[in-house]
Amino acid sequence: MKMHSTFFWLNISIVIALCPNVPLAAEIPSQTFSINNATVGVTTLDEIRKTYGEAKPSKVGPGDGADETICYTSSSPKGRSFVIFETGAMGGWTQITGFRISTLRQSGNCFSTKIDIGALATGNGVKLGQSLVDFEKAIPVEFKRLGSELTYEAVSRRAATQEELKKLRAKWPDEKRDYFDVTINLIAKFKDNRLIDFYVHKIESY
DSSP states (O other): OOOOSSSTTTTTOOOOOOTTTTOOOOOOOGGGGEETTEEEEEHHHHHHHHHOOOOOOESSSSTTTSEEEEEEEETTTTTEEEEEEOOOOOGTBBBOOOOESSSSEEEEEEEEOSSSSGOOOOOOOTTTBBBHHHHHHHSSOOOOTTTTEEEEEEEEEEEEOOOHHHHHHHHHTTTTEEEEEEEEEEEEEETEEEEEEEEEEEEEEO
């Protein structure tokens, strides 16, 4: 590889990334990465603020290069719920690289929103309070189980479009790769067979 700097193009985080010894992913429904019209790798934090309200980001860890999150909370007769959106270097600190819906109290600042977070669902129907059976139907992959927690981590490859290749070749004319590596992390926590916390993270790297 002759690329030594991070470069972002067409809503895709383009950096050198290798993920050895991680299983290939092929069957995660794409709707898993969207919630309430926000899509990982596409939607920006500014667009999130327009939907949920003004909120200041919080750093996740020390240093200027740490990821950032913004957290929102709402209450309903069922209790308090939270939604957290994250970004970082892989999203140019602009596009979201993941999100989390939860009934668990969050650390740091969470800002009130008029949106009923407890009613939010991903594009394929994952939502707080969902049964384990329905969750597994929505995301039919093999999760690792540790007690009431399910985790999934995998990589896959996505072919670059002709438009993406044109721009990539203009930036790096000697580079021959024509695909992106896609890294996915999912974590789901259950209590009494009901979903109480769901984390989604995806990056595409070149």
